[in-house]
Amino acid sequence: MIDRSVPRQVLPAPEPRGAATVPAALPVRPRTGRLLVLATVFVCAACGLVYELELLALGSYLIGDSVTQASVVLSVMVFAMGVGSLLAKRLRRRPAFGFGLIEAGLALLGGLSATALYACFAWLGDSQPALVAFSFAIGVLIGAEIPLLMVLIQRIRRQDAGGAVADLFAADYVGALVGGLAFPFLLLPLFGQLTGAMFTGTVNAAVGGGLVLWLFRRDLSPRCRWTLIAANVTVLAVLASATLLADDFERMARRAVYGGEVRVAVRTGVQELVLTGPRTGSPRSLDLYLDGRLRVSGYDEYRYHEALVQPAMTGPHRRVLVLGGGDGLAAREVLRYRDVASVTVVELDPGVVRLARTDPMLSALNARAYEDPRLAVVTQDAFRWLRGPAARDGFDVIVSDLPDPGITPSTKLYSQEFYALAARALRPGGRMAVHAGPLATQLRTYWTVESTLRAAGLLTAPYSAGGRLAGFAAGPERTPLGAGAAPPQDWGLVLAARDQVPQLRVDLDTPGPTSLSTRSLADAARDTERTRMPGLPPSTLPHPRYS
16 A cells, blocks of 8 residues: 655656565665666667677678668567567566576677678578578567666666666667767777677676676576576687687688689778689689679679770870779770870779789789879769869769669769769760669669769760670680680660760770770660660669669
């Protein structure tokens, strides 16, 4: 029976049904115990957000389309947190034991999540089901934390429910802030994705298990105490073993993904770079992967780069701008022209430029373009650079050698706003060559790029490389199609200009051996035009049209 003489606003919150009603016997003062619980909330929240960011980052890297992966991870995890909150009701009779088990499970799942996703990608070829499963399981465990912590903090010192919830969520949100900042600025640079997740799991197990086994040890029966000790020791041992084996695992996974001849594998601040192929021999045996996607195949890259660059060079070309193309291969084609006065390469990732300069095979493939005094490198986002004053000096030719538009981080570089900035950087009579993604498999994306160029005020000449172009004669030292060679890749390209519809042709004085001719370009343009999808709206920054 409630004592009516007690003011209503200070009445203690009722204990949930089945929870312990006797105050906890703590080894420290209640105030100190309460601070320790809030500190644990802080650490667990930081670890939980790191797990979430690990799933987001690795899902985007392995599967692509970061918007879709973020939506999948966040929606599944938030739903699972609700499920976990409901399931936590069954653990309120023994909140300390339940919380200890949850933290041990969360540390194990979160710590090994990145490794499991990468293993599924490497050996099974698909990590999407594992991404959903880990998002759900980790979300359930995170959702079960707060209800049990609410019971534990009330065991220390009874207070109104609103005040207790406010304290818990304040510690939770601040911890999430710290975890969110620690992931990109501390964990990734120091440990990488796999070891960073394992380190986070170790911290999670140590803090969660330590709170229960020390602060609430008198709430545990001997059997529960030894169960938690065994669980936490097992989790820490597994995470420690996985950390020691992480380098060997990465090497095995890379061999499974890229084959047995991984020559270089580095993680820059932007992406993972992998070079495969023998350490000696022809540069044509080299392949360059960026974030797991084949970016350059030495066997037939010349077909793509000649088709991209040479039609744009038929006309004035003293000043040339290359957007992307940090591998130096587009610059190689530009620098074949002796009357080119300057080439500016704008590349986001300095790691690609460093590799193109220093790797013997890649530098041989790009004909040591970075040693040419006419070439200057700018390490900056292409969109931002085009908005700056340096882009307003005017260029005769712009070569847009960027990743496929379907990759979410590249979407803004295929927008109407981006092409309007590029058009502003063109001199009168200037031309712009654009890589628009594979034509055969992403037809709608290709024609959306062409529609977006036209919306930016440019006149276009669509064409393609690969397929028909691949059948033309190869020059000296070129690998002819056949004799066991892989089929040619398919590349959709667009030549654009401000003043008049650009002509697809190859001048007679085009330097160096070529896989192109004016006739082959006309055939490619005719074949490409037959696939036209009219009426597609342009892609803009607020409304991207690529998928």
